[in-house]
Structures are given as C-alpha cells and as structure tokens.
Amino acid sequence: MTQRPIVGIVGAGQLARMTQQAAIPLGVDLCVLAESPEDSAAQVIPGVFLGDYRSLDDLRRFAKNADVITFDHELPDPEHLAALAHEGRLLRPSPLSKRFAQDKSHQRRMLALRGFAVPPFADVTEVGQVEAFADANGWPVVLKAPRGGYDGRGVHVVADAAQAHEALALSDGPLLVEAKVPLARELAVLVARRPAGRAVAWPVTETVQVDGILRELVVPAPIGPARRDEALRLGARIAEAIELAGVMAVELFDTGDRLLINELACRPHNSGHWTIDASATSQFSNHLRAVLDWPLGDTTPLAAAIVTVNVLGRADGSDPADGLTAALSDPAVAVHLYGKEARPGRKLGHVTALGDDADEVRERARAAAAALGEPLDEEMP
Numbered sequence: 001m002t003q004r005p006i007v008g009i010v011g012a013g014q015l016a017r018m019t020q021q022a023a024i025p026l027g028v029d030l031c032v033l034a035e036s037p038e039d040s041a042a043q044v045i046p047g048v049f050l051g052d053y054r055s056l057d058d059l060r061r062f063a064k065n066a067d068v069i070t071f072d073h074e075l076p077d078p079e080h081l082a083a084l085a086h087e088g089r090l091l092r093p094s095p096l097s098k099r100f101a102q103d104k105s106h107q108r109r110m111l112a113l114r115g116f117a118v119p120p121f122a123d124v125t126e127v128g129q130v131e132a133f134a135d136a137n138g139w140p141v142v143l144k145a146p147r148g149g150y151d152g153r154g155v156h157v158v159a160d161a162a163q164a165h166e167a168l169a170l171s172d173g174p175l176l177v178e179a180k181v182p183l184a185r186e187l188a189v190l191v192a193r194r195p196a197g198r199a200v201a202w203p204v205t206e207t208v209q210v211d212g213i214l215r216e217l218v219v220p221a222p223i224g225p226a227r228r229d230e231a232l233r234l235g236a237r238i239a240e241a242i243e244l245a246g247v248m249a250v251e252l253f254d255t256g257d258r259l260l261i262n263e264l265a266c267r268p269h270n271s272g273h274w275t276i277d278a279s280a281t282s283q284f285s286n287h288l289r290a291v292l293d294w295p296l297g298d299t300t301p302l303a304a305a306i307v308t309v310n311v312l313g314r315a316d317g318s319d320p321a322d323g324l325t326a327a328l329s330d331p332a333v334a335v336h337l338y339g340k341e342a343r344p345g346r347k348l349g350h351v352t353a354l355g356d357d358a359d360e361v362r363e364r365a366r367a368a369a370a371a372l373g374e375p376l377d378e379e380m381p
C-alpha cells in the first residue's frame with residue numbers, strides 16, 4: 001500500500017461524510033462512489049466519482065482508484081463484490097462478511113447454524129405460511145424485506161392474516177417472518193477488527209427506537225455486568241465468525257431473560273455516532289485503521305454519561321440549519337448536521353452530550369435535537 005493510502009467508499013451518505021473527519025488527521029485520502037454531487041459525503045470529500053453502485057462497470061472503474069474499498073451502505077450486489085475481489089481488488093469487509101449483513105434471511109440462517117440465538121423465523125411467500133408460523137409462535141408477527149430495508153422501512157408488524165396478505169401483496173419477493181419478541185430494551189455492540197484478528201469493542205450502547213427508527217443512544221447501557229459481558233462476548237464471537245475487517249455493529253434484543261441477535265451491519269453504524277465526541281477513538285477512525293490494517297485506537301469513553309439524539313426532519317419539512325444557533329447555545333452539546341435535504345422523518349443529523357449525570361445529559365441532548373428537528377415524544381423512556 002502506498003504511503004498515503006486511498007480508501008474508496010461505495011456510497012456517499014452521512015457515514016462516508018463522517019469518515020472524512022477521521023481521515024484528515026490520519027493523512028488518508030478518501031474517494032466516494034456517489035450518485036450525485038449533492039450527496040452528503042460528496043459535499044465534503046474532494047474525490048467524488050459519480051456513478052451507480054448497482055452497475056458492475058461503475059464499481060470497476062471506481063475501484064481502480066483506491067487501495068482498499070469499503071462501504072457506506074449494504075446495497076451493492078454480492079455478485080458484483082465477489083467479481084471485484086476475484087479481479088484482485090481489496091475489499092474490506094470482504095464480500096463474504098458483507099453478505100452476512102446484506103440479507104436478513106441469510107443472516108438469520110447462518111447465525112442460527114453457528115449456534116447464535118436469534119428470534120424464531122421463516123421465509124414466506126404465501127399467507128398460509130405466515131398463518132402456520134403464527135400458529136406456532138403467536139400473533140402479531142413481524143414481516144421483513146430480507147434486503148434493502150433501513151430505518152424500519154420494510155419492517156411490518158402484522159396482527160392477522162389479512163394484514164399479512166397486504167404486506168405480501170406489496171412485496172416483490174419472499175419475506176422473512178419473525179416472532180415479535182418482547183423487548184425489555186435494545187442494545188448495540190460495536191466492534192472494530194483488523195484482518196488478522198486483533199479486535200476492540202466500545203462500551204455496550206442502549207438504542208431507543210420509535211416506530212422502527214433509532215432516536216436515542218444511551219452510553220453506557222443501563223444494564224448489569226453479566227448482561228454487558230454477554231453482549232460483548234457475542235460481538236467478539238460474531239466478528240470472528242464472519243472474519244470481520246473493519247467496524248461492525250450488532251443490534252441485540254434484550255428480552256429481560258436473554259439476548260437475541262437482531263441484525264448486523266458491517267460498517268460504521270448509527271449506534272456508534274456517540275464515539276465521535278465521547279470516545280478516545282471514534283468508530284470512523286477505527287474503521288479506517290481496521291480496513292488499512294493499522295493499529296486500532298483506544299475505545300475508552302470520555303465521560304460517565306453520554307447521550308446521542310438523532311435529528312429527524314420535521315413534519316413541515318423545515319431545514320435543521322434554521323435551528324442551528326439555538327442548538328449551539330448549549331456549549332456542552334456537539335452538533336452534527338449531514339447536509340441532506342430536509343424531509344419529514346429523515347435522519348438529518350445528531351447531537352451528543354456528555355457529563356456526569358445521565359438525566360442531565362439526556363435533557364441537554366434532547367433540547368438541542370428539538371431545536372433542530374422533530375422533538376422526541378414526551379413519553380419516551
């Protein structure tokens with residue numbers, strides 16, 4: 001690899017944008033495969049290659065420019081990634097581990113085969129199969145598109161056969177059906193791993209979702225040491241099992257009795273955004289170090305209590321930048337805006353507060369986020 005390496009990122013969303021912030025001090029050059037010059041990362045990274053991640057030709061032309069290729073999202077065709085690897089391009093994570101994170105159905109099967117605990121699941125194409133699954137596991141059930149979902153899009157909680165029929169009619173392929181798991185809380189484990197195996201993890205994070213969309217992160221998660229260690233062990237075992245190179249987030253369901261794996265993302269993840277301002281090393285920095293096979297940075301948190309709140313677009317479509325000076329009036333809150341066009345419910349940024357007292361920190365973060373976007377429901381836990 002050259003002295004001044006070039007890391008190519010397929011996709012130019014906010015994850016690639018925040019990676020630029022980590023690339024600068026490391027002297028790493030980034031280039032992004034963007035769909036438009038307006039993409040979140042294309043606004044801040046000089047190396048913009050306009051193209052379509054669905055096209056193998058575009059991927060090939062893009063990959064020529066980089067020493068190592070990594071990803072902003074889960075959408076590239078696994079066959080295309082395998083072709084690039086076959087042609088000698090260095091992909092981190094590898095096409096095999098990427099495939100784990102791209103297809104929820106494949107992921108469930110592979111994890112279950114390796115003895116990891118996942119919710120009861122089945123692949124379905126007809127309503128009769130959903131009914132049979134519900135006979136065994138009870139209504140409601142959760143129907144999911146195996147690929148392409150994000151922020152709860154493609155996830156439907158269905159209460160009966162009629163609703164299942166509707167969801168199936170709208171889908172253009174088989175769906176994954178799952179038992180609706182009773183949730184005490186949701187957790188995420190974030191791991192960075194070098195290709196030869198050295199790995200680090202950040203403290204376990206509580207993720208609070210509303211209507212399937214991540215709203216708030218609480219670090220450390222308010223769980224006991226046994227549950228925390230179990231979550232960290234799961235993260236480490238999965239990183240090994242998929243031979244991870246880079247950063248991975250494991251989303252976990254805590255049922256109160258035990259942990260079940262919800263899903264993996266083989267890339268920096270929203271659950272790790274707090275690490276930018278409140279960890280010795282951010283997930284973006286460690287992702288770059290890991291994909292370049294460089295020594296990983298310290299993951300110690302910088303405060304006893306850390307809360308990140310996502311900024312979601314307001315119903316009236318107003319720009320979060322309109323509220324920027326109000327949000328900045330609290331000097332202890334870090335504000336991140338992604339430069340994306342404002343749309344109702346869209347993730348447009350996040351804010352992080354850190355300090356000694358979890359309640360106070362949460363209040364500050366929520367107030368700043370409310371100055372920028374849709375306020376959190378008063379009834380949030």
Ligand SMILES: Nc1ncnc2c1ncn2[C@@H]1O[C@H](COP(=O)(O)OP(=O)(O)OP(=O)(O)O)[C@@H](O)[C@H]1O
Binds near residue numbers: 149153214
């Ligand atoms: N089997 C289930 N039982 C209970 N709740 C579920 C189940 N599956 C999903 N959920 C809820 O819906 C949320 C979104 O589901 P999932 O993580 O599968 O979707 P996604 O759109 O891929 O999410 P992301 O925003 O992480 O990309 C979960 O975080 C959880 O709150």
Ligand SMILES: [Mg+2]
Binds near residue numbers: 251262263
């Ligand atoms: Mg998820």
